[in-house]
Amino acid sequence: MVWPTACSSGRSSIPPCRCSPAVPRAPRDAGRRSRPWSCGDEVVDLAKGLVASGISPGHRVAVMARTRYEWTVLSYALWTVGAEVVPIYPTSSREQVEWILRDAACVAVVVEDEQAVMTVGSVCASLPRLRHVWQLDADALEDLRERGRMIPLATVESLRRIVLPDSTAVVAYTSGTTGRPLGCALSHRGLASPVDTLLEGWRQITAAPGEQPSVLAFLPFSHVYGLMIQCLCIRGGLLMAHEPDLGEEALAAALQSFRPTYFYAVPSVFEKIYKNFLRAAQQSGRGALFERAADTARDFALACERQRLGEGPGPGFDLRLQHALYERTVYRRLRAALGGRARRATSGGSTLGRELSLFYEGIGMYVHDGYGLTETSGGITMQPLGREKSGTVGRPLPGVDLRVADDGEILVRGSSVFQGYVNDEAASRAALHGGWLATGDLGQLDADGYLTITGRKKDIIVTASGKSVAPAALEHRLRMHPLIHQAVVVGDNRPCVGALLTLDPQFLAHWRGVLLAQQDPSVREAREENALREEIARAVAAANSTVSRSESIRVFRVLPEPFDLANGLLTPSMKLRRDEIVRRYAMEIDAMYQARSAGARHTPAEDLLNWDDSDNVFR
Structure with a gap:
């Protein structure tokens, strides 16, 4: 051994x-x-x-x-x-x-x-x-x-x-x-x-x-x-x-130098790589080409997925032709940025969005999204080879028993489950029930046994009307917009769902540069703020399109600084300290809800998106 x-x-x-x-x-x-x-x-x-x-x-x-x-x-x-x-x-x-x-x-x-x-x-x-x-x-x-x-x-x-x-x-x-x-x-x-x-x-x-x-x-x-x-x-x-060194330059240099045959990361890394691809393409004047190539990659991957799951014939002739063209002009260049040899990867730590998973499969590097936690010594699910399904974390590994409780919590049993929490018998008893570990995660098992993670039990938001909202899917969808770096959905005991957002500094600088080239400098500042409001509003509207109206984000605020280790709003493993974020920004959260209740002014973004009673508050 x-x-x-x-x-x-x-x-x-x-x-x-x-x-x-x-x-x-x-x-x-x-x-x-x-x-x-x-x-x-x-x-x-x-x-x-x-x-x-x-x-x-x-x-x-x-x-x-x-x-x-x-x-x-x-x-x-x-x-x-x-x-x-x-x-x-x-x-x-x-x-x-x-x-x-x-x-x-x-x-x-x-x-x-x-x-x-x-x-x-x-x-x-x-x-x-x-x-x-x-x-x-x-x-x-x-x-x-x-x-x-x-x-x-x-x-x-x-x-x-x-x-x-x-x-x-x-x-x-x-x-x-x-x-x-x-x-x-x-x-x-x-x-x-x-x-x-x-x-x-x-x-x-x-x-x-x-x-x-x-x-x-x-x-x-x-x-x-x-x-x-x-x-x-x-x-x-x-x-x-x-x-x-986790810095982007050091990691990029290491990938080019070592050229791994297999790549593994967390979803935020895959998201950042995608945004860097997009930003580089736009800066070189090939933004439209990249977006068409990305759409083709997702369409191709979706057709391939349906074929391997027995739900479709696979990519048609035209789609294969388009994909082959972009393979020569775009996809191989993207893979080269990751060393050029990796054709498979693994994502863990949190769930990878379906669209992002399809994109990577479409450019020739399938990302196996798995699931596990500290208490299970790592992975407990994986995508079955030849039957991969993007948007899920796969099926339980052999030797792992997994079921979903009536309240949606995922329960796990197997040899990899931990021995207990040191010096805390009460917490151990609360987590382990007859050999089953209560993970604290919420999920769904489909008819074929694939697990989809829907959020954390402790993160569920309950609005004043009693509507329960899982923030994870909304937050992921928001982060997919290149301008948005972080997102925290709020709304406990509030009349509707809201969000606190931070912006990606690199993409924001690029976006401002493009905007500056298109506008008269004398009116740039006012127009920039309005344009930024509308762009963020589009991102929020795109996230809202994936949920019911009662779960949609009606108010949001862009914060001036990111959540990070230095300000105590991220854990060392880069997870959001939600309770601390809500406490730290309590005044901002109150202000955005008060503005909505008072019937605050309507912005061009609101007219554009036709939101009822919405309010876009920037700090």
Whole structure:
């Protein structure tokens, strides 16, 4: 097996670890980008250093670093000696770091740089069990290897053998969108189960025949999705590159340099890539061409989907001809921006919209949208090969039982379900009922067993008239407009549904540039505001077209700054802190509803869209 412990397969040897940084960061990293090599010796040497430092089976060690090679080697070394890994986002606040280290009773923490050392140092007084703070950028791992030189290999082997499949491997903390993060205890068996199932059924799609499968790891290993990808690469022998910088330029350079055969990301990344394609096309004067190509891609993918599901004959001659033309002029260029070799991808973390999924399939890179959560050690559904259905998250993996309760909540049972929340028996009892995990997610199963996620149970909005509204679909539809960066639907105990919006700064600058070229500078500011109102109103109207009138957005406000980590409105896993957003912008929310009730002025956008009693309020 590839875990340095025993697992359900019964094998226990440590195989070669095939991984590399995407872009060399220092001379000693040179060549790792393209040459796989065995890191098994590095894992064992580091494990010896951990033993010499007093790390024993059952000890919890936090890792607070970006996605980098040392993260992978360190996690396997910790598992080798029976320790439990506690991932912490490097962007976590001082309070979050203190809470996790104390709640998990960590005896050591591995950080990346001096700033992180200072963050941990500021809370050490409240952490009596914390004995070690190791800094990666100060050669801490090399120091550990040096310390462990006198530890015999037999000591490490004996520790590895006593780690059982149901021993805890990871304590992964939830996002904490509505309160304190909860530590999910995940076993070795739980982590291995979905990974092995995916490898058995889907490994062949990770590369073309005869090619070495390769994956660019850039999403945080602090999230169970990133951790699952790491384990999948190690267990499946996929070449894995590490890219710690999540900036667009660094990611684009890594994709061009490493050229992965398989791509994985979260929906916001796929949305951003699409918007960048559109913006680049418009800036080069090919915006109309791109939009026609995108429409053709979606039409082609839809026809292909109906054919594979037995609902249609497939693309007709004219559509195939159009698609072939755009393949030569547009689609292959889009794939080249992602390295050029990936023909399949996976989206996780939240649901991917159907239109976006059809677009990517149509340009020649099908995106498998799956479903999972921290409490299930990662993925529990996947698209069945040859029967993929966009807009759904596929079917339950073999070995996973899934059903939808009467109130729409998704219930899951299987070997990957977590062991419980550490130090919180009440929360564990509330989540686990007779072996079934209450996920907190709402969904629907169609007649063929495909699951569609409709939202989070705790996010449901109930208006003053008693109408229940799931915000996820509306928010996704709003974000598909290139100008809109983020959207939060509100309306609890209000007369109608409203929305708080932030704008994409890059696309806004591009949009303003186009508008400026078309208008007299002396009247530009007033016309720009009106034009922006109308453009956003069109986006809202497009979102409203997907829901009933009682669920539609009647009021909205554009905010001057995004929701981000710095202002505390996003979790480290980039999820919206909805309660905090509503509290922070309570005055703005009150103002937009009061304006509507008072019969505020009608704007050109309202006349254009013929909204009854609508109000567009910009700040």
